Amino acid sequence: MRWKIPTLIIIILAAIAVVAWFEWPALRGQDTSVATGGLPPDHELADAVGGPFNLVDQDDKPVNEKSWPGKYLLVFFGFTYCPDVCPTTLAQLAGVMKDLGPTADRIQPLFVSVDPGRDNPAALKSYTSTFDPRIIGLTGSQAAIDAMLKTYRVYAARRGEGEDYTMDHSSLIYLMGRTAA
Numbered sequence: 278m279r280w281k282i283p284t285l286i287i288i289i290l291a292a293i294a295v296v297a298w299f300e301w302p303a304l305r306g307q308d309t310s311v312a313t314g315g316l317p318p319d320h321e322l323a324d325a326v327g328g329p330f331n332l333v334d335q336d337d338k339p340v341n342e343k344s345w346p347g348k349y350l351l352v353f354f355g356f357t358y359c360p361d362v363c364p365t366t367l368a369q370l371a372g373v374m375k376d377l378g379p380t381a382d383r384i385q386p387l388f389v390s391v392d393p394g395r396d397n398p399a400a401l402k403s404y405t406s407t408f409d410p411r412i413i414g415l416t417g418s419q420a421a422i423d424a425m426l427k428t429y430r431v432y433a434a435r436r437g438e439g440e441d442y443t444m445d446h447s448s449l450i451y452l453m454g455r456t457a458a
Contacts, residue, residue, distance in 0.1 A: 288373050327352075327453050328428040332389070332417035335402035340415065343456050345385040350453040354431045354446055356392035357404040362448045363388075364408075370450065371409035381411070383455075389425060390416040391433035391446045 334340045355363035374381045388405050390396035393416045401414025426433055433446040
């Protein structure tokens with residue numbers, strides 16, 4: 278896949294700006310604790326997006342929002358049978374992680390399935406590893422996925438019948454502030 282230079286530059290600069298924004302207070306010795314959602318705990322929208330979740334990762338291990346202490350989370354919702362948006366977004370995300378070099382070690386990309394009926398841990402591991410081994414696939418029961426969709430305000434709906442169905446879903450990447458250890 279050939280990257281268009283302006284798009285790649287914009288993505289890289291945006292990622293660097295976001296990391297710098299969150300790191301700048303720490304460099305000045307200010308309190309860097311953040312509420313889930315990446316805003317100061319007393320901000321009126323601190324809990325507007327994001328929050329607790331309990332899923333399993335691509336190795337079938339239980340995980341939650343605190344499973345990657347000290348890392349920024351890049352959270353993307355999709356499904357492994359997605360024909361266009363998901364593979365394109367994950368390829369771009371993998372490119373950004375590569376281009377960030379050592380800075381990428383402070384970021385944990387997560388791919389959360391909106392189709393837990395087909396996306397078991399093994400399928401997610403196979404799928405995400407084709408893009409970048411640092412991208413971790415998450416799934417769980419339909420109830421657990423529905424709870425996370427609500428918490429992140431993500432739209433997802435099944436379209437079609439039988440095995441050839443597809444999923445409509447929001448296509449945003451959420452940058453969540455660092456979690457406490």
